[in-house]
Amino acid sequence: MIEVSNLDVRFGHARSAVHAVRGVSFTVPRGATFGLVGESGSGKSTVLRAIAGLNPDWTGDVRVGGEAQGRSRSRAFYKRVQMVFQDPYGSLHPRHTVDRALGEPLRIHGIGDIERRVIAALEAVGLGRAFRFRYPHQLSGGQRQRVAIARAMILEPEVLLLDEPTSALDVSVQAEVLNLLAGLRSEHALTFVLVSHDLAVVSHMCDRLAVMNHGRVVEELTVDALRTGQATQPYTRQLIAASEGYDRETARGLVDYV
């Protein structure tokens, strides 16, 4: 469903140039979930944005549903591919109510029955209709993130690009959202790419994952390999060790991999 090969993304010029993504390749079959984990700043969100067509400065080959993608995307593309952004504050318009945020994509794509769909989407993410006419600043962090998830799902896309979808959620809501995503995936054969810092969330949701550091994929492995301690790269092993909670000694022993 998704094929990315030799993806390179650069920003800026001269002194402030960044080579954010370097030769990244991976394939995600229809109905599968692929995880992206790795260092903060290593290029995970940039990879998702390139697939979603939100970033024109890339080279390489990106295919979605077998079609090669160019720099810009059609409206039909966004009916099939939706993204949940890492920063729900930035992705919700501060002066639009929840109702408007959820209704707008339906209007743009000429879909009817708006009120019923908006309420159903809110209920699916555990918010309910009482939240319909609130503004983003009247919501907690986790409530905003749920609105962002509802908005991405309201068009019933085939591909969901999920950037830290549950990192702003408490574990009970996280469990509800992960169950919801898994349910949608099996009902509609949805394909997900999931960026997360939480290896347990990745293990729960994904089949395979890529570990990124400094713009590169350092290792691609199956979740079974992750579980059974078969990661081979030192960076991956360090990541697994650090996921076991805070420890002063471990913190002192961490090293940078380039």
Add this chain to the structure above:
Amino acid sequence: MVDATAPLLDVKGLNVSFRTPSGVVQAVRDVSFSLGRERLGIVGESGSGKSTTGRAILRLIPPPGVVSAERIALSGLELQSLSEREMRTIRGDRISMVMQDPKYSLNPVMRVGEQIAEAYRLHSRAGRREARDKALEMLSAVRIRDPQRVYRAFPHELSGGMGQRVMIAMMLIPSPDLLIADEPTSALDVTVRMQILAIIDDMVRERGMGLVFISHDLNLVASFCDRVLIMYAGRVVEECRASELAAARHPYTRGLFSCLPRIEAGKKTLPTLERDPAWLA
């Protein structure tokens, strides 16, 4: 003004409510706690009032929000009796807060390094050059790999975790007595997270800073904090030592642990919480 025997922070009977189109939201209900030079975690459901509690302490609840409390005292100094100007000084020098939405609290049209340098100059009256060096030093301290580039970057050019680290760098500059950190590491990978926590840990141990650490990462709170408050629907429903969080008694807290996915577990449907109306009583 400073009472050496008073706790660093003493909150008693805090209530916060908001009027919305669908009625009044009682976001915080009768919350009381005190804090010494230690790491206090606050965990709890989304919307349970954690951020609102932190903001109310700093008087950052805009109208129509209504705040009332019997006491909000910093080392014995009642913050509610201070003027807005005095409160600004407290916010600049003695209490820092890392907000849950880092990019929202940065100025979008100013280079991030200049924002850090300016914060330092306001605090220390240092010259431009010194402030610039200090800002670069802070960026490396929070594990930014290329501080020179990031100094010149605008907030939208940073990754989620880089924005979070910039916020932390800014808040640590004044060496506050109290740091309120609202989900400060949720966008960081686990290795960088651990390094940032070690910096905060040092500030608590070496400079006697007090820390309020708001997070829903139960394992992190259990391993990093000294004590934990558990909030549910605006109330503190339980308080325990962090090391005993996994053995907490309240059914809500116990329910939270059962919702956690685990690396070694399979892909079964995750248990979710059955919320009991009796928890509100």
